[in-house]
Amino acid sequence: MEQLADLRGQIDEIDTQIHDLLMKRAGVIQVISAQNEQAKLGLRPGREAQVLRRLVSRHQGILPKAVVVRIWREIFASSAQLGSEMAVSVHAPENDTKFYDLAREHFGMMTPIRGCQTVMSVLREVTDGQTTVGVLPLPFTGDDNPWWLALAQGEAATNTRIIARLPFYNASGTELAEAVIVAQDTQEPTGADRSYVVAESGEPLSRSTLKSLLDKAGLPSLNIQIHAPDPAYSLQLIEVDDYVAPGDSRLAHLGELSDQRITHAWTIGGYAVPLTEA
Numbered sequence: 001m002e003q004l005a006d007l008r009g010q011i012d013e014i015d016t017q018i019h020d021l022l023m024k025r026a027g028v029i030q031v032i033s034a035q036n037e038q039a040k041l042g043l044r045p046g047r048e049a050q051v052l053r054r055l056v057s058r059h060q061g062i063l064p065k066a067v068v069v070r071i072w073r074e075i076f077a078s079s080a081q082l083g084s085e086m087a088v089s090v091h092a093p094e095n096d097t098k099f100y101d102l103a104r105e106h107f108g109m110m111t112p113i114r115g116c117q118t119v120m121s122v123l124r125e126v127t128d129g130q131t132t133v134g135v136l137p138l139p140f141t142g143d144d145n146p147w148w149l150a151l152a153q154g155e156a157a158t159n160t161r162i163i164a165r166l167p168f169y170n171a172s173g174t175e176l177a178e179a180v181i182v183a184q185d186t187q188e189p190t191g192a193d194r195s196y197v198v199a200e201s202g203e204p205l206s207r208s209t210l211k212s213l214l215d216k217a218g219l220p221s222l223n224i225q226i227h228a229p230d231p232a233y234s235l236q237l238i239e240v241d242d243y244v245a246p247g248d249s250r251l252a253h254l255g256e257l258s259d260q261r262i263t264h265a266w267t268i269g270g271y272a273v274p275l276t277e278a
């Protein structure tokens with residue numbers, strides 16, 4: 001049996017290597033950020049998703065995958081901070097810390113996170129540029145005053161988009177709150193993605209009509225939320241099981257496929273399919 005002192009010596013040597021590699025990685029990030037000085041957002045959730053999928057798929061041994069993900073969350077957060085000062089605003093109504101907790105888990109120990117009482121104040125801070133990203137509840141059916149309407153006020157009215165979904169990896173086995181990250185940025189495709197599409201119409205279309213139109217257009221839908229504030233105007237939020245780029249030709253087909261009942265359709269962003277489901 002190897003002597004305990006030898007084994008501790010091996011651990012010391014490994015710790016030195018890990019530390020050297022972390023410093024080397026930070027140096028590479030510094031070079032990237034110097035080359036991308038114009039880019040406001042150091043955060044790239046799509047790239048993070050690809051890195052984590054790759055590491056988790058090659059992972060072996062007794063160290064839990066969740067630990068690997070946890071370590072890389074801190075690494076990503078510190079890299080994103082190096083790229084540009086990052087601040088997070090999160091929906092944190094009184095006595096409800098579930099979104100704050102999700103954000104802290106995702107953005108690590110060092111990122112400034114500010115709680116906002118209302119979803120609208122989170123959105124305002126992102127849209128005004130007071131904060132880099134916002135964390136908001138996942139859009140849900142039955143919400144009488146959905147926040148996503150603020151992202152759906154005409155295609156060019158806002159640069160704020162959904163760029164990620166939380167949690168990306170839920171290893172706890174318990175149901176966590178679910179949220180999306182919004183930013184003045186665009187969704188980056190990663191090879192396994194979903195996008196949110198808004199379809200505008202006069203009279204609301206039924207879910208089944210809309211679903212079959214979407215299928216014909218090649219847009220597989222997972223979830224449809226209808227918001228019809230008056231009989232002559234409605235907006236439908238569709239979660240599509242695929243990446244939909246701004247200006248995707250499938251969106252333009254919806255008009256003719258629906259005999260012009262859909263007057264306009266556009267994407268408001270989306271997210272990389274979470275690791276647990278990939």
Ligand SMILES: O=C(O)C(=O)C[C@]1(C(=O)O)C=C[C@@H](O)C=C1
Nearest residue numbers: 042043044045047048076079080
């Ligand atoms: O790939 C980049 O552009 C990076 O800035 C690197 C990096 C990383 O640490 O891996 C940094 C932060 C992003 O959220 C994603 C990737």
